[in-house]
Amino acid sequence: MTQPEWPQWPQLPQMPVPAPTAAETALCPNCGQPVSASAAFCEACGATLVPTEPAVSEPPAPTEGSAQTRRLGVRQSQVTTCSSCGGTIDADGYCQVCGAKAPSARDHYSETPADWVGGVCDRGVQHSRNEDAMALWAAGDRAVLVVCDGVSTSVDSDAASTAAAQAIRDVLVERLAQLSDPGQAATELAAAFVDAAAAANAAVIAVTSPNSTNAASATLAAAVVLGAEVHFANLGDSRVYFLSAADPVLLSLDDSMAQAFIARGMDRAEAEALPRAHAITKWLGRDATDIVPRTGVHTAAEPGWVVVCSDGLWNYASAPAELAAQLAAAGSESDDPVAVAAKLVEWANAQGGRDNITVALARCPAPAMPTNLESATPWVPEVEEQVENG
Amino acid sequence: MAEFSSAVYQNEFLPDGGTDVNAIVTVRCSDAGAAGRTGSGDAGEIIVVDTSGSMGTVNMEAAKRAAMIALDNILDGTYFAVVAGNHKAYLPYPPVQSGPGMVKMNYATRAEAKRAISYFRAEGGTAMGTWLNLCKALFDSIGNLANRHVIMLTDGENHNETAQQLDLALANCVGHFQVDARGVGVDWKVAEIRKIAQAMLGTVDIIGDPARLSAVFAELMRNSMARGVANAELRVWIPQGAQVLFIRQVSPTVEDLTHRGTPVNQLTMSYPTGSWADEERDYHVAIRLAAKSVGQEQLAARVQLAVGAELLTQGLVKAKWSADTNLTAQINPEVAHYTGQAELAQVIQDGLAAKDAGDLATATTKLGRAVQLATETGNAEATSKLRKVVDIADARTGTVRLKQAVDKADEMALDTASTKTTRIRG
Numbered sequence: 001m002t003q004p005e006w007p008q009w010p011q012l013p014q015m016p017v018p019a020p021t022a023a024e025t026a027l028c029p030n031c032g033q034p035v036s037a038s039a040a041f042c043e044a045c046g047a048t049l050v051p052t053e054p055a056v057s058e059p060p061a062p063t064e065g066s067a068q069t070r071r072l073g074v075r076q077s078q079v080t081t082c083s084s085c086g087g088t089i090d091a092d093g094y095c096q097v098c099g100a101k102a103p104s105a106r107d108h109y110s111e112t113p114a115d116w117v118g119g120v121c122d123r124g125v126q127h128s129r130n131e132d133a134m135a136l137w138a139a140g141d142r143a144v145l146v147v148c149d150g151v152s153t154s155v156d157s158d159a160a161s162t163a164a165a166q167a168i169r170d171v172l173v174e175r176l177a178q179l180s181d182p183g184q185a186a187t188e189l190a191a192a193f194v195d196a197a198a199a200a201n202a203a204v205i206a207v208t209s210p211n212s213t214n215a216a217s218a219t220l221a222a223a224v225v226l227g228a229e230v231h232f233a234n235l236g237d238s239r240v241y242f243l244s245a246a247d248p249v250l251l252s253l254d255d256s257m258a259q260a261f262i263a264r265g266m267d268r269a270e271a272e273a274l275p276r277a278h279a280i281t282k283w284l285g286r287d288a289t290d291i292v293p294r295t296g297v298h299t300a301a302e303p304g305w306v307v308v309c310s311d312g313l314w315n316y317a318s319a320p321a322e323l324a325a326q327l328a329a330a331g332s333e334s335d336d337p338v339a340v341a342a343k344l345v346e347w348a349n350a351q352g353g354r355d356n357i358t359v360a361l362a363r364c365p366a367p368a369m370p371t372n373l374e375s376a377t378p379w380v381p382e383v384e385e386q387v388e389n390g
Numbered sequence: 391m392a393e394f395s396s397a398v399y400q401n402e403f404l405p406d407g408g409t410d411v412n413a414i415v416t417v418r419c420s421d422a423g424a425a426g427r428t429g430s431g432d433a434g435e436i437i438v439v440d441t442s443g444s445m446g447t448v449n450m451e452a453a454k455r456a457a458m459i460a461l462d463n464i465l466d467g468t469y470f471a472v473v474a475g476n477h478k479a480y481l482p483y484p485p486v487q488s489g490p491g492m493v494k495m496n497y498a499t500r501a502e503a504k505r506a507i508s509y510f511r512a513e514g515g516t517a518m519g520t521w522l523n524l525c526k527a528l529f530d531s532i533g534n535l536a537n538r539h540v541i542m543l544t545d546g547e548n549h550n551e552t553a554q555q556l557d558l559a560l561a562n563c564v565g566h567f568q569v570d571a572r573g574v575g576v577d578w579k580v581a582e583i584r585k586i587a588q589a590m591l592g593t594v595d596i597i598g599d600p601a602r603l604s605a606v607f608a609e610l611m612r613n614s615m616a617r618g619v620a621n622a623e624l625r626v627w628i629p630q631g632a633q634v635l636f637i638r639q640v641s642p643t644v645e646d647l648t649h650r651g652t653p654v655n656q657l658t659m660s661y662p663t664g665s666w667a668d669e670e671r672d673y674h675v676a677i678r679l680a681a682k683s684v685g686q687e688q689l690a691a692r693v694q695l696a697v698g699a700e701l702l703t704q705g706l707v708k709a710k711w712s713a714d715t716n717l718t719a720q721i722n723p724e725v726a727h728y729t730g731q732a733e734l735a736q737v738i739q740d741g742l743a744a745k746d747a748g749d750l751a752t753a754t755t756k757l758g759r760a761v762q763l764a765t766e767t768g769n770a771e772a773t774s775k776l777r778k779v780v781d782i783a784d785a786r787t788g789t790v791r792l793k794q795a796v797d798k799a800d801e802m803a804l805d806t807a808s809t810k811t812t813r814i815r816g
């Protein structure tokens with residue numbers, strides 16, 4: 001290796017400054033160590049290199065424990081494979097290839113408290129976050145289904161709806177345990193719904209920033225399955241249906257502009273198509289004036305499904321018969337409640353997914369009770385070859 | 391160990407069918423330490439003094455004093471050399487004929503270097519490319535230099551080289567060291583020296599009064615010695631199928647990085663940022679994506695700062711498509727501010743170039759727009775420098791008249807400062 005002859009001063013230089021010669025083999029221009037032709041950095045000294053060949057390997061996929069992911073923050077999503085392109089989800093919660101956002105736990109979740117009770121809560125397509133919430137419970141032949149829809153024009157309504165749904169469920173579960181006389185169930189549960197709404201209202205206010213100019217608010221729809229009885233309550237436009245083969249019915253009554261027009265004699269389809277049809281007239285939250293829910297009880301004459309849902313679902317099938325048809329289609333492959341709810345969510349997303357979608361399902365009466373096994377056979381219209389060898 | 395952090399300022403919301411995402415990413419460095427003292431490698435400093443005949447006695451003596459004061463500000467233990475340049479490049483110090491062309495600073499070498507500088511006299515022409523090539527060879531003669539920095543002083547045009555020769559020298563040197571260039575007097579070309587400084591990740595400024603040379607050199611050297619983080623890179627990842635519209639440093643100065651990237655992998659480009667002291671720099675990133683449906687969210691860019699293979703901070707630029715025009719119509723204030731500042735730099739340079747070429751109509755329009763932008767974005771320094779070149783009738787509408795008699799130094803000061811930006815935040 002020849003060393004440069006440095007041009008002396010003040011004498012004229014003996015030699016011109018040599019131009020750097022192109023390295024025959026790739027060497028790091030900084031430290032002289034051999035480097036790969038595709039390397040962007042020298043492994044010896046870390047200097048930047050201009051690769052002369054493209055790197056063939058994919059970008060390294062940082063796994064959960066790598067130094068890089070620890071340095072750059074905690075993992076944002078448990079999902080590791082991108083649903084859009086199959087790429088790897090980075091610790092930052094986005095795909096390393098296409099940049100798609102990995103769904104967060106809040107965007108899509110399901111609950112299965114018993115094999116006859118389940119639900120799915122989903123962001124839908126067009127909204128950027130999931131402001132619906134769901135809280136379920138089941139034990140024995142009893143189940144509690146709660147759906148709250150955060151009002152999308154308000155701040156923190158996703159946190160508000162979660163707090164509300166959980167508060168309602170907790171109150172109802174507690175009061176169910178205190179039920180003594182089955183004959184008083186209707187009265188006691190009606191009071192429980194009113195107390196649950198008050199607890200939910202307090203929970204919503206608790207998560208609302210005191211200086212929020214647009215206070216968080218949420219609807220409520222709740223059902224308690226007690227043997228063959230469906231006790232229900234609602235505030236706002238989330239709904240409770242009881243869908244059986246012979247008699248699918250809408251149990252709840254919306255607190256909405258559309259319902260107000262229907263009450264004055266307008267056709268349901270026409271009223272629900274009005275521009276402000278979805279404006280609700282009652283809600284939970286700091287600026288709510290009336291938080292007493294409408295309650296009722298329905299006794300199942302034949303086995304069926306209790307459906308508690310947000311308008312993200314019923315927008316696409318409002319009439320009980322229409323929703324029953326979609327439920328039947330959704331249950332054609334599997335009668336597992338979560339699978340059926342997931343199918344309904346998928347169908348609503350396929351219709352456009354304009355809003356968050358929540359579907360909570362329970363069979364009524366519960367199928368597991370030995371004393372009324374025969375009558376508890378679920379209504380599954382297209383799967384009727386059951387209970388053959390009993 | 392230096393700490394880096396980042397923050398992203400953007401409006402994430404895009405309208406239905408929207409494709410272009412703009413964001414300002416601020417990168418902050420703290421605890422940078424001192425050059426050559428952080429364990430990542432030694433620091434190397436070269437002082438290049440123009441000794442062409444045009445320097446004359448006054449400038450030459452001022453330059454000699456300034457070079458000596460720069461030596462005083464080089465930390466002991468730092469490798470250094472002194473280069474004298476006219477139509478050729480010479481190595482007055484260290485007095486070696488071969489082998490390593492730089493020595494470590496200590497009491498003795500500092501005194502010897504000062505004595506060598508004292509013999510400088512002004513004669514000959516100017517060929518800056520040869521000066522830069524000699525600097526590269528000197529740095530290369532020392533292994534494992536992390537920081538490589540040059541202070542270059544000149545007073546004239548690059549007469550003894552073609553533009554192509556200078557370009558070749560720059561291509562040879564880019565990425566190997568940084569150059570802060572200063573012009574003394576008014577006989578040098580701002581565009582020529584700015585080209586060197588921009589390519590070499592340094593700064594350019596005019597020193598109108600030779601008496602200020604010493605103070606400027608002392609400050610430049612102190613600043614360089616405070617850059618404990620060497621060879622940091624901005625890395626920008628974009629999604630498959632996306633396109634970088636531009637990547638631009640927007641603070642403290644406007645520097646277009648778009649075409650300076652080298653690929654790290656198929657989706658990530660690396661842009662050199664040189665060495666860092668405790669400081670903040672802002673980058674404007676503009677990315678074009680394929681539009682997604684309303685309600686979808688995706689990442690538009692990961693903007694990272696890396697030293698070697700280590701990622702030190704990451705900012706996420708996002709895109710969320712929304713049907714809510716209240717969200718999508720808003721322009722982020724930081725993006726708007728720096729878009730204006732980048733345009734300000736451009737119209738000042740365009741306006742002065744037009745004036746130089748005798749196109750007074752264009753010069754008036756461009757400098758008028760500059761006055762308007764400087765006023766709107768609160769760039770008081772640019773406004774005061776513009777005032778020395780134009781008479782302002784109405785700053786709000788950008789109505790100006792070119793001054794009849796302009797001090798050439800004021801015009802050059804406006805030009806060299808054109809890329810300096812103000813920040814929108816405190």
